[in-house]
Amino acid sequence: xxxxWDGVLDVLAQAGALKRLVRQGWVxxxxxxxxxxxxxxxxxxxxxxxxxxxxxxxxxxxALTLALVHDLPEAIAGDATxxxxxxxxxxxxxxxxxxxxxxxxxxxxRAKRAAEEAAIRQMTERLPPRLADLIVGAWEEYEAGATxxxxxxxxxxKLETWLQALEYRAVQPDLxxxxxxxxxxxAVTDPRLRDLLAxxxxxxxxx
Numbered sequence: 681x682x683x684x685w686d687g688v689l690d691v692l693a694q695a696g697a698l699k700r701l702v703r704q705g706w707v708x709x710x711x712x713x714x715x716x717x718x719x720x721x722x723x724x725x726x727x728x729x730x731x732x733x734x735x736x737x738x739x740x741x742x743a744l745t746l747a748l749v750h751d752l753p754e755a756i757a758g759d760a761t762x763x764x765x766x767x768x769x770x771x772x773x774x775x776x777x778x779x780x781x782x783x784x785x786x787x788x789x790r791a792k793r794a795a796e797e798a799a800i801r802q803m804t805e806r807l808p809p810r811l812a813d814l815i816v817g818a819w820e821e822y823e824a825g826a827t828x829x830x831x832x833x834x835x836x837x838k839l840e841t842w843l844q845a846l847e848y849r850a851v852q853p854d855l856x857x858x859x860x861x862x863x864x865x866x867a868v869t870d871p872r873l874r875d876l877l878a879x880x881x882x883x884x885x886x887x
Contacts, residue, residue: 687806
């Protein structure tokens, strides 16, 4: 019976939207041909693989699961950014806004969390319960950020975004990426990942 695959096909179809959903932060900054959310998630997962493959303290399968699903709800909920409210103001000054730390207001953070939780549950509602629990549980674990795997993926997410920002600025030198630098510096605390962050900085300082 083919209907046993309906839930899987639902998830795949909705996840496919991430290949067409460009990351809003790059659009706001005027990046030419910005990446999609799926592009970003792929390289986060690859980075997690490279970081965790030889780390006995990390469950690689679990870490990769978190990396793959961490932005999955955006297929329905969209790609909200910490600057959405400020940019909506009639007197918004993007060149100043994008030099500020990226912080959601409490209200915006609650709204984002609620929208994404509703989305991930909607996306998985026709999956077998075991698969639905796997995906929803992985997303919730990532959001909570309490396990070693969640902390790794959350920091890898910031590192990948900063790497992408530097790659874009290499092509568009006037691009304002200060908020990404601040966010990465604050979020990346693991000594090994701080070392990788320094290596990223060094590579781009020589180009």
